[in-house]
Amino acid sequence: MTRLLTQAFKKASKLSEDLQDQIARELLEEIEGESHWDQTLAESEEQLELLAEKAAQQYRAGNIRLSGPE
Numbered sequence: 759m760t761r762l763l764t765q766a767f768k769k770a771s772k773l774s775e776d777l778q779d780q781i782a783r784e785l786l787e788e789i790e791g792e793s794h795w796d797q798t799l800a801e802s803e804e805q806l807e808l809l810a811e812k813a814a815q816q817y818r819a820g821n822i823r824l825s826g827p828e
Contacts, residue, residue, distance in 0.1 A: 759767075770781050799806075816822045 770778055773781070813822065817824075
């Protein structure tokens, strides 16, 4: 465990049980969300690579114009 996380848990341990539970729920939700996002990206990596290659081909063929703030 990192020093910062240890420090956060130490401070949180001094809070009321209700606040500790709230922090724990939020942390668990965040961890679950990160895990889900990582899995989603891992499962779609091949598809994203194909889309990027298709976009690059379209750009090289002159079918895409780059735009941005002028």
